[in-house]
Amino acid sequence: MKRAAAVLLALGLAVSLPGAPSAGAEAPPPTPQAIVEALYRPYLADPHAEKDIATDSVASIRRHATPALARLLDADRACQARTHAICALDFDLIVDGQDWDLSGFGLETATVGDTATVTARFINGTPRVLAYHFVMTGGRWRVDDLLILKDDAAASDQPWSLKDTLAREYGPAAKKHR
Numbered sequence: 001m002k003r004a005a006a007v008l009l010a011l012g013l014a015v016s017l018p019g020a021p022s023a024g025a026e027a028p029p030p031t032p033q034a035i036v037e038a039l040y041r042p043y044l045a046d047p048h049a050e051k052d053i054a055t056d057s058v059a060s061i062r063r064h065a066t067p068a069l070a071r072l073l074d075a076d077r078a079c080q081a082r083t084h085a086i087c088a089l090d091f092d093l094i095v096d097g098q099d100w101d102l103s104g105f106g107l108e109t110a111t112v113g114d115t116a117t118v119t120a121r122f123i124n125g126t127p128r129v130l131a132y133h134f135v136m137t138g139g140r141w142r143v144d145d146l147l148i149l150k151d152d153a154a155a156s157d158q159p160w161s162l163k164d165t166l167a168r169e170y171g172p173a174a175k176k177h178r
Contacts, residue, residue: 032132035064044102095128101125105120117132130149
């Protein structure tokens with residue numbers, strides 16, 4: 001009985017020590033790398049696109065987007081609902097393609113102050129390089145843009161920017177109003 005009380009007392013002290021996580025403490029917000037790892041987790045769990053359930057890359061990115069990028073993503077979804085057609089986004093953003101057969105996956109992270117870039121490199125038919133740009137907003141890391149880098153630096157769409165593509169379609173200076 002005395003031993004059980006001592007164990008309970010020790011556990012109680014350990015929980016109340018400064019710096020020890022408490023049951024009601026909130027976990028720190030995820031890092032940019034943890035967010036990108038989570039985005040790719042379903043694809044890496046099924047690297048050859050054999051699941052019956054489609055992954056919604058727009059919804060996955062939107063959950064972690066800045067308010068400005070989220071509004072643009074919502075505008076594209078509204079266009080699709082209104083027109084019952086593909087609007088600005090016609091491919092899976094996370095794998096830069098319609099289907100996937102992923103291999104050689106790796107991430108690199110660079111953080112400077114309140115900005116970070118997580119670069120994903122993998123093979124999906126051909127080598128792919130995607131750069132997720134993050135900003136710290138409201139104490140949380142948020143995706144502010146996604147760049148798809150091309151092998152051909154002279155290509156007219158080098159690099160392709162999610163935010164710029166959507167802003168051309170739905171931003172204040174958009175020439176098209178879908």
